[in-house]
Amino acid sequence: METLDYFLPQVWFVILALFLFLYVILDGFDLGVGILSLTADGDEKRGMLMTSLSNVWDANETWLVLMGGALFGAFPLAYGTILSALYIPILTMIFALSVRAVAFEFRELSRRKWFWNNAFGVASFIAAMSQGFALGSVLAGIQVDSAGHFTGGVWDWLNWRSLLVALTLVQGYVLIGSTYLILKTEDDLQETHYRTAKIAAFTTLAGALLITITTPIFSEVLRAKLLSSNLTSVFIAIPLLAVLLIGLLLRSLFAKSENTPFIWTLLLFLLSFFGIGLIVFPYIIPTKITIYQGAASPSALVFMLIFVGFLIPIMLFYNIYQYVVFRGKVSSAEYGE
Amino acid sequence: MEFLPDSYVLSRMQFALTAIFHMLWPVLTTGMGIYLVVVEILWLKTKNPDYYYHARFWSKLYVLNFGIGVATGIPMEFQFGTNWAPFSEATGDFFGSILGFEASMAFMLEAGFLGIMVFGWERVNPYVHLFSTVMVAFGANLSTFWILIANSWMQTPAGGEFIGGKFIVHDYFQAMFNPFMRTSVLHMFFATLETSLFVIGGISAWYVLKGRNKAFFARSFKIVLGCAIAVAPIQIYVGHISAEQVYHYQPTKLAAMEARWETIPAGEGGDWSLIALPNDKAEKNDFEIAVPEALGLILELKTKLSEPVQGLKAFAPEDRPHQIGLIYYAFRIMIAIGFFLAALMLWSTWQWWRGKLSDENIGAQKWLMRAWIFAAPLGYIATDSGWIVRCVGRQPWTVYGEIRTIDAASHIPAEEVFASLVGFVALYSLLFATTLYFGRQIIIEGPNLELPLPSEEIVLVDTDPAELQPNQRPAEAQQ
Numbered sequence: 001m002e003t004l005d006y007f008l009p010q011v012w013f014v015i016l017a018l019f020l021f022l023y024v025i026l027d028g029f030d031l032g033v034g035i036l037s038l039t040a041d042g043d044e045k046r047g048m049l050m051t052s053l054s055n056v057w058d059a060n061e062t063w064l065v066l067m068g069g070a071l072f073g074a075f076p077l078a079y080g081t082i083l084s085a086l087y088i089p090i091l092t093m094i095f096a097l098s099v100r101a102v103a104f105e106f107r108e109l110s111r112r113k114w115f116w117n118n119a120f121g122v123a124s125f126i127a128a129m130s131q132g133f134a135l136g137s138v139l140a141g142i143q144v145d146s147a148g149h150f151t152g153g154v155w156d157w158l159n160w161r162s163l164l165v166a167l168t169l170v171q172g173y174v175l176i177g178s179t180y181l182i183l184k185t186e187d188d189l190q191e192t193h194y195r196t197a198k199i200a201a202f203t204t205l206a207g208a209l210l211i212t213i214t215t216p217i218f219s220e221v222l223r224a225k226l227l228s229s230n231l232t233s234v235f236i237a238i239p240l241l242a243v244l245l246i247g248l249l250l251r252s253l254f255a256k257s258e259n260t261p262f263i264w265t266l267l268l269f270l271l272s273f274f275g276i277g278l279i280v281f282p283y284i285i286p287t288k289i290t291i292y293q294g295a296a297s298p299s300a301l302v303f304m305l306i307f308v309g310f311l312i313p314i315m316l317f318y319n320i321y322q323y324v325v326f327r328g329k330v331s332s333a334e335y336g337e
Numbered sequence: 338m339e340f341l342p343d344s345y346v347l348s349r350m351q352f353a354l355t356a357i358f359h360m361l362w363p364v365l366t367t368g369m370g371i372y373l374v375v376v377e378i379l380w381l382k383t384k385n386p387d388y389y390y391h392a393r394f395w396s397k398l399y400v401l402n403f404g405i406g407v408a409t410g411i412p413m414e415f416q417f418g419t420n421w422a423p424f425s426e427a428t429g430d431f432f433g434s435i436l437g438f439e440a441s442m443a444f445m446l447e448a449g450f451l452g453i454m455v456f457g458w459e460r461v462n463p464y465v466h467l468f469s470t471v472m473v474a475f476g477a478n479l480s481t482f483w484i485l486i487a488n489s490w491m492q493t494p495a496g497g498e499f500i501g502g503k504f505i506v507h508d509y510f511q512a513m514f515n516p517f518m519r520t521s522v523l524h525m526f527f528a529t530l531e532t533s534l535f536v537i538g539g540i541s542a543w544y545v546l547k548g549r550n551k552a553f554f555a556r557s558f559k560i561v562l563g564c565a566i567a568v569a570p571i572q573i574y575v576g577h578i579s580a581e582q583v584y585h586y587q588p589t590k591l592a593a594m595e596a597r598w599e600t601i602p603a604g605e606g607g608d609w610s611l612i613a614l615p616n617d618k619a620e621k622n623d624f625e626i627a628v629p630e631a632l633g634l635i636l637e638l639k640t641k642l643s644e645p646v647q648g649l650k651a652f653a654p655e656d657r658p659h660q661i662g663l664i665y666y667a668f669r670i671m672i673a674i675g676f677f678l679a680a681l682m683l684w685s686t687w688q689w690w691r692g693k694l695s696d697e698n699i700g701a702q703k704w705l706m707r708a709w710i711f712a713a714p715l716g717y718i719a720t721d722s723g724w725i726v727r728c729v730g731r732q733p734w735t736v737y738g739e740i741r742t743i744d745a746a747s748h749i750p751a752e753e754v755f756a757s758l759v760g761f762v763a764l765y766s767l768l769f770a771t772t773l774y775f776g777r778q779i780i781i782e783g784p785n786l787e788l789p790l791p792s793e794e795i796v797l798v799d800t801d802p803a804e805l806q807p808n809q810r811p812a813e814a815q816q
Binding site for chain 2: 054055056058059061062064065066068069070071072073074075076077079080081082083084086087088090091094095097098099100101102104105106109110149150154296297299300303304307308311312315318319321322325326
């Protein structure tokens with residue numbers, strides 16, 4: 001029983017990390033394309049960018065819903081504490097995602113496409129920023145009492161460190177969005193996004209470096225963890241690997257290859273995730289409440305694992321199938337093409 | 338800001354607003370999904386292109402509603418964390434798991450196949466397409482299933498106990514199959530179906546009345562009428578069972594639904610109130626018209642009540658709901674609509690039986706068509722009224738008898754909740770107006786009967802991506 005008490009929360013930590021990762025890369029390129037659409041010249045091009053998302057945006061966003069539901073079930077304390085502590089960024093994200101979803105549907109029906117195109121782009125940017133602020137605040141630590149209840153203030157989430165995370169996340173989304181568009185478009189549009197991808201690769205790198213340097217300086221707990229744990233070599237390897245991946249990414253961008261930029265970016269995201277996961281583990285509310293303190297009862301974790309566990313491969317399968325069905329380049333501003 | 342009510346009251350208002358508004362969209366898509374499956378099967382079986390055009394036409398309205406449903410659904414889930422953190426912590430073991438299942442089984446299934454259902458006509462073969470439509474409809478209905486499990490558990494918690502304010506589950510299946518669960522799931526399933534049937538029927542009737550594509554829409558009219566013959570009476574029966582369960586399990590809610598202040602002992606018939614002006618302060622109805630000795634018949638189909646109907650005054654003011662008028666009238670509105678729709682179904686069936694709905698005659702049924710147009714929005718009103726009875730009537734509890742609403746809310750400043758509430762009011766007003774506008778536009782535009790049928794030899798599942806070059810996909814671009 002005792003091993004189960006440790007094992008089950010760890011399994012759920014990994015599952016949640018998987019859901020969050022899938023959300024961040026999938027809705028990441030989705031939001032990135034949205035942000036990029038603000039820079040597109042002309043509503044025809046903007047329309048094509050949105051068309052590249054027409055059949056997948058909804059499924060991509062659903063990973064967030066899934067992640068929310070799983071966090072609620074597996075770590076109810078963290079769900080309540082984190083979301084209520086981050087009331088403003090979370091609600092802002094929700095408003096932005098709502099506007100984004102309806103802008104997507106309305107623009108197709110509307111004659112005033114520019115209005116909904118812009119709403120889509122602006123909402124994508126706001127959603128990405130809110131997610132960045134939320135992520136930054138969680139990593140920096142939310143103020144809680146010993147029972148794990150929020151004791152901080154309304155504006156705690158707003159500081160220069162979470163702003164740095166937010167800006168970096170936006171860069172990351174723009175990067176993955178650009179590489180997705182390289183994959184899905186041709187000619188002019190593709191050219192443009194080779195350029196945006198190059199710029200975003202540098203800005204993402206700069207942001208990531210700043211975060212990597214400032215985090216151990218300002219967080220005592222994390223500094224102790226980085227220095228004392230036997231993972232030091234891993235923590236040194238991650239930035240080196242990241243620089244290597246950025247190098248490979250830039251090379252593929254300059255070589256104008258179509259598929260590899262997206263793949264290198266995915267690996268870059270995966271690596272960052274791995275790094276963040278190592279830093280956060282074993283906390284679910286860093287650095288106050290561990291996954292063992294915050295987990296639902298073992299029976300609940302088993303109950304959920306039975307139902308959700310066997311569905312994960314099935315969900316992955318039909319999501320991939322949908323991408324296979326709609327593979328190929330986008331050729332018009334009509335949805336579904 | 339002194340004028341603001343307590344933070345928990347604002348959180349409640351926000352949840353009520355977002356839930357009532359959210360309900361308007363899935364209630365249609367859930368039922369319409371089944372209709373889309375039906376017409377697609379009919380198309381594959383009969384090869385009659387009309388059915389294909391029906392699938393294409395109604396799925397435009399489907400997608401519009403689906404988009405708003407997703408946009409307004411996300412706030413529902415996240416509010417449990419933002420505004421109801423203590424509730425989330427206390428019930429996470431069960432309630433959170435159920436929401437997780439809804440997302441992974443239902444939501445994802447719907448979203449994963451929606452793209453193919455809407456845009457995939459030219460890309461997959463017809464049977465894969467039908468499979469996708471079935472999955473979308475199935476996913477939506479699974480959503481109903483899980484959400485109603487979660488909500489019925491809040492009404493009649495079972496399968497465990499509250500220890501130190503936290504729900505400890507002893508038996509997950511007992512918690513899932515709690516006393517209200519079966520009827521709640523069925524009542525909601527038929528609510529989505531009935532609402533959709535009358536929306537589809539009402540829109541079809543509008544075209545018939547206008548004389549546009551009469552034969553085409555007579556077809557959808559008869560399909561939904563055929564379904565309504567079964568659905569409308571069953572829904573009344575399931576509703577009756579639901580009320581009987583409230584009588585046995587939630588005495589405070591029943592008292593509010595009936596605006597009963599004094600207890601009616603077992604063995605009496607009991608008056609059934611028809612119109613009343615409940616006065617919460619004076620603890621009586623200022624005015625009332627009641628049908629004598631009818632309550633036993635209505636609740637149990639017996640002339641004498643087998644259990645007492647407890648009056649509101651039998652409970653301390655802090656243990657009973659206070660918006661009595663709202664609950665009382667919401668309940669009556671729902672019932673009135675249920676019977677009106679059943680009567681409309683009977684009238685229409687009678688006309689059908691007499692051959693008055695044939696392609697030549699249906700145009701002459703002006704009043705019948707007008708009645709269906711009038712009925713189109715009624716399902717929404719009935720469904721939201723039902724939810725108001727269910728959840729306002731449950732007050733002051735979030736989990737009936739276990740967690741009070743005041744204890745379930747997050748301790749966040751009222752200003753913050755007020756700001757988000759104002760945001761929701763603004764956003765949702767805009768969404769409502771815009772959706773009506775675009776929905777109207779889709780209907781005025783009407784079906785596109787020129788659309789080329791999907792080509793017979795669709796083999797795109799196995800084709801090389803190189804063959805999917807731009808100019809080879811004609812049909813959709815012209816839509």
